[in-house]
Amino acid sequence: MSTPQPPMPQQAAPAPSWHPAPGASYTSPIPVVRTHLGHALTSEWTKIRSVRSTMWTIGVFLLLVIGLGALITFVVAASDAEVGGESALQLGFAGVLTGSICMMTLGVLTTASEYGTGLIRTTMTACPDRGRVLMAKSIVFFALAFVVTLVATSLVALLQVSVLTDHGGREPTGGEWLKATVGISLYVALLGLLGLLAGSVIRHSAGAITLMIGVLLAPLVIALFLFSESLRRVQQGLFTYSIPNQLSIFYDNSLSRSGPSGWDPLWIMLGLTAAVFVGAYALLEKRDV
Incomplete structure (x- = not known):
């Protein structure tokens, strides 16, 4: 009868090859890249082009600008009335x-919807620099809005010139072409950017949209009902600086005989947007997400 053998001592498992030697520092195999504005721009472009609201809103915008422009052009062309040298x-x-x-x-x-869904927390976690996030959103949106508006207004302008010059319409000058395409596109893009900043400040989609529609239409509507002679100067001021009148200046068809002219509306909107941007940035840095 054989005698039982004592159990053999267990050997320790060998250390994994990636384990650093005692006293040595660990180096991650994942490369560490310092983030910059370009990464934030890529992120914001991915977000704005991948949501349905962007496609629907731009689609309706193109339908209104091109559709109404073409409809009015063909109605005028089909009538016996002459454009009158304008x-x-x-x-x-x-x-x-x-x-x-x-x-x-x-x-x-572009901004308020992220606060409504809570996505803004993920955005700020991925990019803690809040100013960079706001800048990236502004650049991406402004570029998209400008390009879309420029394409739409250019198509409408080409259609109107080709059709209406045979009905008494005057061939536009180079400056008129530039204002009715590039100038108006810059203004509309800044107006949309103002909405983006309002969404960042208010953080509520319905409230910010209501505010922006009021900014667009309220001064003109109020001015229409100021009949008192003592309020004539107030009425004139509302007419002059209302956004519809500022837009009409780019078509040399101002609702007011005084006030801004030429490219002045663009500089006014640029100054207003810059001031609101500073305020939105200060609030973004101060408030919790």
Whole structure:
């Protein structure tokens, strides 16, 4: 009968090859990349082009600007009335005015919708630099709004000139072309950017959209009902600096005989947007997400 053997001592498992030697520092195999504004721009572009609200809002915008512009052009061309020697580009105003509501709405949704869904927490965790996030959103939205508006207004302008010059319309000058395409596109993009900043400040989609529609239409509507002679100067001021009148200046068809002219509305909107941007940035840094 064999005697039982004592159990053999267990050997310790060998240390994994990636385990650092005692006293050595660990180096991650994942490369560490310092983030910059380009990463934030890529992130914001991915978000804005992947949500349905962007496609729907831009689709309605194009339908209003191009559709109304073409409809008014063909109605005038089909009638016996002559344009009367005025620039053939003036009939694009109605489409741009109604379409600007869509662009303001898209601007609001770009920021306010993230607060409504809670996605803003993920955004700020991925990019703790809040100023960089706001800057990236502003750049991406402004570029998108400008390009879309420029394409739409250029198509309408080409259609109007080709059709209405045969009905008494005057061939527009180079400056009129530039204002009715590039100038109006910059203004509408800034107006949408103002909506984006309003969404960042208010953090509520419905409230910010209501505010922006009021900014767009309220001064003109109020001015229409100021009949008193003592309020004549107030009425004139509301007419002059209302956004519809500022838009009409780009088509050389101002509702007021005094006030801004030429490219002045663009500089006014640029100054207003810059001031609101500073306020939105200060609140973003101060408030909790």
